[in-house]
Every structure is written in C-alpha cells, then in structure tokens.
Amino acid sequence: MDNYILNYPNNKLIKNQTSSILSNSDSLKFHQSLKGYNKSQLHELPELSKVLNISNLLVKDESSRFGLNAFKALGASYAVSQILKKKPNVSAFCTATDGNHGRALAWSAELYKKKCIVFVPKDTSDLRIEAISNHGAKVEKLNLNYEDTCKHALEMSLKMNWELVQDASWINYELIPAYIMSGYLTHLSEMEDTINRLNKPNFDIVFLQCGVGSWAASCIWYYLNRYGKNRPKIIIVEPVESSGVFESFKKGKRISPDGSLKTIMAGLNCGIPSKSAWSIIKNGCDGFMKITDNEVMSSMRLFHKPLKKDSKIISGESGAAGLAGLIKCLNDKEAEGLNKHIGLDENSRVLVFNTEGDTDARSFQEIIKN
Numbered sequence: 001m002d003n004y005i006l007n008y009p010n011n012k013l014i015k016n017q018t019s020s021i022l023s024n025s026d027s028l029k030f031h032q033s034l035k036g037y038n039k040s041q042l043h044e045l046p047e048l049s050k051v052l053n054i055s056n057l058l059v060k061d062e063s064s065r066f067g068l069n070a071f072k073a074l075g076a077s078y079a080v081s082q083i084l085k086k087k088p089n090v091s092a093f094c095t096a097t098d099g100n101h102g103r104a105l106a107w108s109a110e111l112y113k114k115k116c117i118v119f120v121p122k123d124t125s126d127l128r129i130e131a132i133s134n135h136g137a138k139v140e141k142l143n144l145n146y147e148d149t150c151k152h153a154l155e156m157s158l159k160m161n162w163e164l165v166q167d168a169s170w171i172n173y174e175l176i177p178a179y180i181m182s183g184y185l186t187h188l189s190e191m192e193d194t195i196n197r198l199n200k201p202n203f204d205i206v207f208l209q210c211g212v213g214s215w216a217a218s219c220i221w222y223y224l225n226r227y228g229k230n231r232p233k234i235i236i237v238e239p240v241e242s243s244g245v246f247e248s249f250k251k252g253k254r255i256s257p258d259g260s261l262k263t264i265m266a267g268l269n270c271g272i273p274s275k276s277a278w279s280i281i282k283n284g285c286d287g288f289m290k291i292t293d294n295e296v297m298s299s300m301r302l303f304h305k306p307l308k309k310d311s312k313i314i315s316g317e318s319g320a321a322g323l324a325g326l327i328k329c330l331n332d333k334e335a336e337g338l339n340k341h342i343g344l345d346e347n348s349r350v351l352v353f354n355t356e357g358d359t360d361a362r363s364f365q366e367i368i369k370n
C-alpha cells in the first residue's frame, strides 16, 4: 500500500494575485471586530505526548470558533466582507459545500443581511443541512458528488447573478478563494504570541488535513512567508478514499481523486485540488499521506477521553485527521522513510489542528461511545 510520499519542495512562493492578497491580509483585525470573536485555544497534551513518545503535542482547537464548531467561519466571513467593500449591492451569495463552508457562508451572509443559497452533495447529513439553514440560507441537496455540486453552484450563480463564494479556485476564479485563504490566516496570526513568536517556530512538525487544499495552502504560505528555511516540516493528510492532492502529486498535475469518495471525513471529501492551493502545497510541504476512517475515529476518541490532566477536546471526523496522521506515522513501519525525512522521533514537538468539533453531533456520539 502506498500511503506515503516524500516531497523535496523548492520552498518558493510564487508572486501572483493570491500571494499578494495573503501578504496584505488584515483578517485578524477584521475577525477581532466581529461579535463573538475569541481566540481559539492552543492546548498542550503532555500525557498523550508521553504515550506517543514525542517531546510535545500541541493542538490548535477550532471546535468553538464563532459558535460554528469549525475554522471555516474565518474564510467565508473575511471573503464576504472583502466582496461587499467592492460590491455592496450583491443580491445573494452562493456556494457548494459538504458542510462547514456552507454553514460559514450562511452565517456570514446573515451578518450582512444578505441572501444565501447553498448546494450540498448527495451524502450530506441532515444535521449538516439543518446547521446551514439555521442561518437563513436556502439549502438544496443534489444527487451529485462534491465536484459536480460545485459545477452546479457555478452555473446557477452565473445564471442568477449571485456571488459565488467557493473555497476552491480554478482558471479565472482565484480572487474569492484567495480572500478565503487570507481569512484562514487569522488562526496562524493568533499564535504570534506563543509558538509563532520567534524567527523559528516553537515546534518542529505540523500535520495538515486537506480537502481541496485551500486551508493547508494558507498555512504553508504562512510558514514559508514567516520563517523561510526555518519553517516547520509539513505533512499533508487526506482520507484514503478521497486523496486528490496525494494523487495529483503522484501524477505531476492536478487530478480528481479516483477513490470511492466514501469517507466519514466529510470536510476532506472533495474533488480536484484548488488551483491556487496546489502550487503552494507542492512547493512547500515535505510529504503526503493517507489515513482511514478507522484511524480517524480512534483519534476522535483519544481527544475525547483525555489521559490524566490533558485537556478534553471535542473533535469531529475531519478535525481529528491531523492527529490520526501523526499517530499513523508513529506506529506504521511503512512510515519509517517519511519519519526520517521529517525528523519525527522522541524529540519532536508536533502541532496538529482540530479543525472542527462535533459538526455532526449524531455521528460524533456514535463514534465516541465505542
């Protein structure tokens, strides 16, 4: 089984529109101005670090961001605010989503009293749909996969003159995804007074879970821009059945995943990687890996049942993927090459992000009761 790929990146940041928007981001200031803003917590889990035999495990926990249980609110809200500066008369916002981004866009549209239309693919759970419509958005479930749902949202937006706020980019659609990525920078800036304070980060390795790759790319952009050659080692984690970035890297060009697209990691169950994210990821990460649903479920339980004085963390299916990636590397003989490549050993200080809480509470309860 090839679950791991090593990358030898050139660590170059290409100068383009996306990069210039990221450089000029004032997302932290913007988010701080919103009602309900709180910096998300950065936990240290000393007991779990001991069990895993690493020096330190840090978790940036997005499970209660703006009361929406996922980091996604950072991207959509910043994008909406930027769009409205230029086009205050937007009639409606539209997107395709497998859950969190749609909820985030609906919440953001509600903030500005704008209409919102959200298309969801066929496997989207009722609870995820309800969470989106609770913010006043019109939600339509299509009998399509994620990628085709995105195409539908694009066609409808063009036809109806709605503003498409998609968290993935393609040729001639890069500006709004760049605003979204720029919004994600907030949670990295939030660590400027802790682990991101010095000219070398206070950790060695970070595991980033990946759907279309926009979030991982904004993290990588941040680390490259902030630290250059002192950046941490970076590993991209995807579900076995939906690993578009892994497969694109193997092919040498962006392609859609060829797995079954059956995974509980709804937020990572995407199609072809985002155009602007792809170039940043391949130029700035050290490896790619795949994890299974079972592996992520164990990590959700580990977060939920802390050891001794470690903090309890509510982590959803996509949220726990970074931790699952770390644990798989530590336990799998096949990962030895990758571990050596990134220096993962008993001295490592590792950062993972819990990107969502129990965004599907029913499924979460089922998983943690076992």
Ligand SMILES: Cc1ncc(COP(=O)(O)O)c(C=O)c1O
Residues within 6 Å of the ligand: 070, 071, 072, 100, 101, 167, 209, 210, 211, 212, 213, 214, 215, 216, 266, 267, 268, 270, 318, 319, 355, 356
């Ligand atoms: C909880 C969660 N984590 C990670 C991701 C991955 O983000 P991206 O699609 O930008 O790669 C998503 C995407 O929806 C998500 O919902």
